[in-house]
Amino acid sequence: MMPTSPLLSIENLSISFGAKKCVNELNLAVARGERVALVGESGSGKSLTALSILRLLEHATTSGRIVFEGEDLLAKTEQQMRGIRGADIAMVFQEPMTALNPLYTVGKQIAESLRLHEGLRPNAARARGIELLRRTGIPEPERRIDSFPHQLSGGQRQRAMIAMALACRPRLLLADEPTTALDVTVRQQIVDLLIELQEQEAADRGMAVLLITHDLNLVRRFAQRVAVMEKGVLVETNTTEALFANPQHPYTKRLLDSEPRRCVDPVPAESNNVLEIRGLAVDYRMSAKGLRSLFGSAKFRALQDVDLTLRRGETVGIVGESGSGKSTLASTVLGLQRAAAGEIRVGGRPLASYRSSSAEWCALCARMQVVFQDPFGSLSPRMTVEQIVGEGLRVHKPKLGANERGHRVVELLEEVGLPADALLRYPHEFSGGQRQRIAIARALAVEPELLVLDEPTSALDVSVQQQVLALLTRLQKKYGLSYLFITHDLAVMWAMAHRVVVMKSGRIVESGDTLDVLHAPSHPYTQSLLAASMQVPEADANEAIA
Incomplete structure (x- = not known):
């Protein structure tokens, strides 16, 4: 019989950077064999929560408890966490081209965790890597295992990341925006692959998946349960079917109502x-x-x-x-x-x-x-924003004086819904x-x-x-x-x-x-x-x- 206690239990988790509290008193449980989606807009604290589970946050003050298999991860030493990362808890990052080391082949990167956590020799680790690439659907795995990340397509890189994450058969898989910027066909393949692999491992080891995403259509297809975050606070949790059918919190309703709407007027017949x-x-x-x-x-x-x-x-x-x-x-x-x-x-x-x-x-x-x-x-x-927006005016409308150009920049910012005080700020501040x-x-x-x-x-x-x-x-x-x-x-x-x-x-x-x-x-x-x-x-x- 499956244990009744959750695989992962996050209790009163708060994360702060200096005086700014980014996650506030979060409580969330993930059962064995369950697929849970953590949903919210950028800045809601989703990725911070996932990174805190693996203790990958730097310069952050963390309080509360993160209990995995009955043990508090926040109380463990860094040496103990190294034994858990990749072996018991693994992560698939949003951008594989950034997460994968460009100087090593995907085969060497998959073999690294197998050598560290399972003590496999190079030949055995390579054979396991080929089997993992084949299992995740990469064609010609015997050849692709010697490829560098830049030699693979976006979908193949994401599959290689999944193969790396599953190398040691973890009990919990954290997937942080695993399909962002992928084509629709590749996105479907990755989602179907994650579901297939999770169901196989769930039957054997009870593997669970915590999906971090803002893609509501992906959530509807993938998750069994959904947790919604707003500005660091968990505002609603429910089964996927119930949450999409009858959302309770105003923020959840606003998210579900934010899907694209068609508002296309006919083109005039006389248009050239x-x-x-x-x-x-x-x-x-x-x-x-x-x-x-x-x-x-x-x-x-x-x-x-x-x-x-x-x-x-x-x-x-x-x-x-x-x-x-x-x-x-x-x-x-x-x-x-x-x-x-x-x-x-x-x-x-x-x-x-x-x-x-x-x-x-x-x-x-x-x-x-x-x-x-x-x-x-x-x-x-x-x-600055003023320089960025005004650059084209300086090139293409040189007769405009500085005052006229500045006035036009303010008008343009108002046109696109930005305040005039944005003029002297830089892109990273937005x-x-x-x-x-x-x-x-x-x-x-x-x-x-x-x-x-x-x-x-x-x-x-x-x-x-x-x-x-x-x-x-x-x-x-x-x-x-x-x-x-x-x-x-x-x-x-x-x-x-x-x-x-x-x-x-x-x-x-x-x-x-x-x-x-x-x-x-x-x-x-x-x-x-x-x-x-x-x-x-x-x-x-x-x-x-x-």
Whole structure:
């Protein structure tokens, strides 16, 4: 019979950094063989709670009890915790490229815990590593075990992290945002894999999983029980079915109500084409190996026979897995990729014709702007918000005086919902959603016609994501902006796009009105994307479509 005491019991846990209390009197239990999701927005204390279980927090003051298998982890020495980490409690981190050591092969990193905790010799550890990679679904594990992290795809790196975490068959697995920024098909594979592995280990060893996430669709699919955190406080706990059907706390209701909403007005019939693409093809040169190197470098075709139009005030969504050509298409439209065949026309003129004059090319750059996926990476950490937003004005509107430029920057910040006192602050002083608003303000400063939006909401909480989508919709209606919206989130695509283009291996395999494509796909690849998606809202007869 299974023991009745919980595998993990967190009792009155408080975590503080100096005078700031980030987790306050948290009480949570995880039973043997159970899958529990800890849900909340960024800054709610989810990851701090997970890290505190493994005692990985630095410079933090922790009080309360974390009882695992009847023993208080907070009372153990660092030497004792080293014996627990990886062996009894393991963790799958959010970003495997950061968590994996780039200087060692995945095989050596998996073997490390096997040697430390189980005393396996190198050959035995390698054989176990190959079996773990095979079990987690990595193809050709005998070859991939000698690969470095950068030689694996995002999904394969996440599988390697899971293999490493399961190497010593832990009793508790902590999964911190394990599917963030993954394609829908890879996301489904990782979720299905975690469920399969947990159920296998639960039957034998009672392994439990504590999932840290803000993805509510993932929670609905994965977890048996949900705990909701707000600003360091646990506000609600219930079974998954009961919590989604009848949430009790106002914060939980607000989270569940934050899923994308479709608010798309028809594009006026008289709208002109802002962008026209005909027969676009892009090749990348690759270094050849063996005898082929004697005859020059090889070529990889990233785009093939791409046709696309975008009208004023219209949003065209670009959907596809990693490697499908979405980002290559965006960079080519922006003029960042010159090695292209076919034709791109902006405002009725060939893109190449603008390059004949530096003044014309500069003016074109003002008409086409981009908002990147990671605002923290795209905003200079050494510049204030005033300098970041005003930079485009200095370049493209040099006749504006300093006072006029400053006044315009304040107007732009108000436009995107940021206070004027943000002017002298730096990007690191803002949340993810606020940084994305700064990036949007920077793009709007030069009054563009076309915005390329490259995964602008993929790393944001559901509530912040809804706010950014609502902002983009409002700005489009006010200024008649045209959006080329790149994403792998089909729910976001449903909420924003008039038309959708599905890409696979550099080709467009299906295109049409968003609701037609998402609710009645004709191509098998589109059907597989929809089947892998956690949730796409049902059609509504009252929805406005182009």
